[in-house]
Amino acid sequence: MMPHPAGPGTQAIHAGDPAPRPNAPVVNPIVTSTTFYMDAEGRGDLLYTRYGNGPNHQVLEARLAALDGGDDALAVGSGMAAMACALLSLLQAGDHVVATDAIYGGTRALLSTELSRLGIQTTYVDLFSPEWTEALRPETRVVLGESVSNPILRVLDVATVARAAQAHGAALVIDSTFTSPLNFRPLEHGADLVMHSATKYLGGHSDVTAGVLVGSAARIGEARKRARVWGPVLDPHAAWLLERGIKTLSVRMERHNRNGAEIARWAQERLEIARVIHPSLPSHTDHETAARILDGFGAMLGIELRGGGPAATRFVRALQLAKLAPSLGGVETLVSEPRHTSHAAMTPAERAANGIPDGFVRISLGIEDAADLIADFDQALRAADAGETEREAAD
Ligand SMILES: Cc1ncc(COP(=O)(O)O)c(C=O)c1O
Numbered sequence: 001m002m003p004h005p006a007g008p009g010t011q012a013i014h015a016g017d018p019a020p021r022p023n024a025p026v027v028n029p030i031v032t033s034t035t036f037y038m039d040a041e042g043r044g045d046l047l048y049t050r051y052g053n054g055p056n057h058q059v060l061e062a063r064l065a066a067l068d069g070g071d072d073a074l075a076v077g078s079g080m081a082a083m084a085c086a087l088l089s090l091l092q093a094g095d096h097v098v099a100t101d102a103i104y105g106g107t108r109a110l111l112s113t114e115l116s117r118l119g120i121q122t123t124y125v126d127l128f129s130p131e132w133t134e135a136l137r138p139e140t141r142v143v144l145g146e147s148v149s150n151p152i153l154r155v156l157d158v159a160t161v162a163r164a165a166q167a168h169g170a171a172l173v174i175d176s177t178f179t180s181p182l183n184f185r186p187l188e189h190g191a192d193l194v195m196h197s198a199t200k201y202l203g204g205h206s207d208v209t210a211g212v213l214v215g216s217a218a219r220i221g222e223a224r225k226r227a228r229v230w231g232p233v234l235d236p237h238a239a240w241l242l243e244r245g246i247k248t249l250s251v252r253m254e255r256h257n258r259n260g261a262e263i264a265r266w267a268q269e270r271l272e273i274a275r276v277i278h279p280s281l282p283s284h285t286d287h288e289t290a291a292r293i294l295d296g297f298g299a300m301l302g303i304e305l306r307g308g309g310p311a312a313t314r315f316v317r318a319l320q321l322a323k324l325a326p327s328l329g330g331v332e333t334l335v336s337e338p339r340h341t342s343h344a345a346m347t348p349a350e351r352a353a354n355g356i357p358d359g360f361v362r363i364s365l366g367i368e369d370a371a372d373l374i375a376d377f378d379q380a381l382r383a384a385d386a387g388e389t390e391r392e393a394a395d
Pocket of ligand 1: 177
């Protein structure tokens with residue numbers, strides 16, 4: 001039996017597990033059957049795997065609900081599928097969405113190119129400015145934010161936004177992919193639905209694609225109805241891998257958080273770096289909010305190299321332990337330049353106005369030893385600087 005209330009480390013390992021029986025396996029087996037026997041009246045809890053309620057889904061969803069403090073959870077085949085189910089369950093033709101302008105590009109495409117075709121309009125706002133409420137319309141049904149934004153790591157005061165959304169009768173949906181439920185639980189701050197790309201920290205090993213929604217039984221019930229029909233089911237193998245990954249979420253996040261704070265402090269001292277962005281630093285715009293509402297500052301880090309785009313290119317090429325790749329939240333350290341990835345569609349001036357000038361490198365710190373990561377960043381900064389000196393000499 002799990003103690004009540006159990007801590008997140010305990011929940012990550014045990015919540016939702018079936019009661020132990022002699023000879024039953026300690027590890028939940030993967031059940032690949034696409035269908036299940038029913039009684040003569042056609043009843044049964046488990047019927048058909050596309051409904052997303054196989055044994056692996058059931059354990060996983062109970063665990064996710066416990067971790068985020070919701071009644072129920074829905075696990076589907078990707079973060080985008082989770083967001084789509086959330087929005088389709090809350091909106092219909094003629095409705096309006098107010099969304100943060102710092103939103104993940106895939107979510108922006110879902111709103112602007114897909115939901116718009118269904119007669120649902122979106123207004124993008126700066127959710128950090130109190131004037132955002134001016135965008136609310138009588139037909140606004142959803143306010144959509146991210147608890148920590150990409151890549152400049154703004155930390156949203158979810159409770160303040162939730163109060164305004166609630167006063168207007170709109171549901172607040174929070175994408176909390178960057179925090180995981182270990183660092184932040186938006187439902188405790190008044191959000192109606194929390195969404196995670198479980199492809200990131202929840203899975204944690206860059207080997208499973210999945211998405212999650214957590215909320216009240218009624219809201220998850222509505223999202224589940226959409227998932228049954230639109231069909232974005234999570235494969236049982238992936239559900240099992242995700243459940244396995246979540247077991248170590250608490251220890252991984254402890255190390256991620258430690259690496260984040262230590263490497264941010266180190267980077268601040270480097271002359272080659274003009275700006276370090278990490279919510280643990282007092283210089284971060286939202287440091288006070290972060291310190292008040294987060295349980296950990298996370299392992300996403302932004303650095304802006306003094307030498308601009310060319311220095312950033314030399315830096316990422318010189319890295320040996322950290323690797324150049326999109327995505328985040330895995331045990332391995334990955335770096336990317338937003339100007340080539342998430343923000344490639346913007347002009348350099350637009351990016352600079354959004355706090356992402358050329359020279360900006362996004363780092364998803366893994367759980368390697370901080371000393372090894374620092375040694376790698378150190379040699380890459382030196383290599384980037386030496387390249388600059390060579391270029392100046394050649395000029
Ligand atoms: C903040 C955020 N939300 C949603 C997604 C989409 O998740 P997935 O790739 O699992 O569909 C991503 C993916 O990078 C993300 O970073």
